[in-house]
Amino acid sequence: MLAVDIGGTKLAAALVGRDGAVLRDATVPTPPTGVMDALTALIATVTEDAPPPVAVGIGSAGPMDALAGTVSPVNMPSWRGFPLRERVGELTGLPTVLAGDAQCFALGEHWLGAGDGSGSLLGVVVSTGIGGGLVIDGRPLLGPLGNAGHVGHMIVDPYGETCECGGRGCVERYASGPNLVRWAVANGWHGPDARALAADAGRGDPTALAAFERGARALAAMIASVAAAAEVDTVVIGGGVAGAGRVLFEPLERAVDEVAGLAFVRAVRVVPTTLGVRAALAGAAKLAWNQAASRAARPGAR
Structure with a gap:
């Protein structure tokens, strides 16, 4: 699973197994502009020569509109109503789930911390x-x-x-x-x-x-x-x-x-916290694993 954590000071991405193990990860400072370019390069670094993930979980600073898949992080003025879920979905070609970074932190600590x-x-x-x-x-x-x-x-x-x-x-x-x-x-x-x-x-x-x-x-x-x-x-x-x-x-x-x-x-x-900066990535991955399991359980799912 590909997990992404987006905040005002750093961008992080990781490949996370079903058991929560971080298989590969990378972090870069959040640039004042060109955030999506930096995120694209970060995801490429993490996924290069690795088994392809099945979905993406994103934890982002908010507020957000999860129905529309948009975010407007207070500390990232270049993103206002930014269609993050759609852009990451287009970039990766994978099912993508979006939640708040602190929500992912909470879920990660509940799961593994x-x-x-x-x-x-x-x-x-x-x-x-x-x-x-x-x-x-x-x-x-x-x-x-x-x-x-x-x-x-x-x-x-x-x-x-x-x-x-x-x-x-x-x-x-x-x-x-x-x-x-x-x-x-x-x-x-x-x-x-x-x-x-x-x-x-x-x-x-x-x-x-x-x-x-x-x-x-x-x-x-x-x-x-x-x-x-x-x-x-x-x-x-x-x-x-x-x-x-x-x-x-x-x-x-x-x-x-x-x-x-x-x-x-x-x-x-x-x-x-016992997980520290890993918590939000773990929670984002858990959300994506949960969504993948839910899709698989639907009648007629392949």
Whole structure:
């Protein structure tokens, strides 16, 4: 199976077996323009001299219209209503399925990673933005247009700051990497990015620690709300900011314990990704394998 992961900072592709084993993979930075050209070259690199895949699974940054097969990634301004599913189908000549990259992350972790064995799972990618995906009773919840699980734009403070999406008080405004840095700089911290902020928090810098505490409380409010609404038993967190380790997960654990009330909400397990960047590729491949199995099971299918 050919799996493709498309984000604002990188493009990745892999050949993935039925058991989830990555047989071959490659990654390149996402160019500001000519994204489809870069993707075409990447797919050619992965598939050259390899047994032909039977289908393609794509995980892409959104929002999207899964019915039309189009995507409009916030961090890729050259793509607005871009017919990604059609273009990849034409390129490969293969059946193609499209979902959100964070949805694929969640499915990959449920299949092979930290969520293996859980009944219902929320996957959260904390990076330049915040994405999410839900796996309910073992099945991905994608939504009518493919946008289910956009937890980064759940409102955690109705009187809060205006978000980049145009909403107010979204969790992304408080907990994404750039917004952690923005708040820290406004409060006297001097540093270039979220990685430096995490390093300073690890050394005990009070402003850096406060930034992660603030972000963790926003994430905790979102997690408790999703757990109450969907009764997920596991939350898996990945993305660049999750690499901060204990400076994120320790205040997050405390905050979930403080804001959660109902017993089934308090019981939710919050863990870091075990697959890392492989998770979205695994999930995209799983979607494609599921679609191939569904086609084969139809009456008259060959």
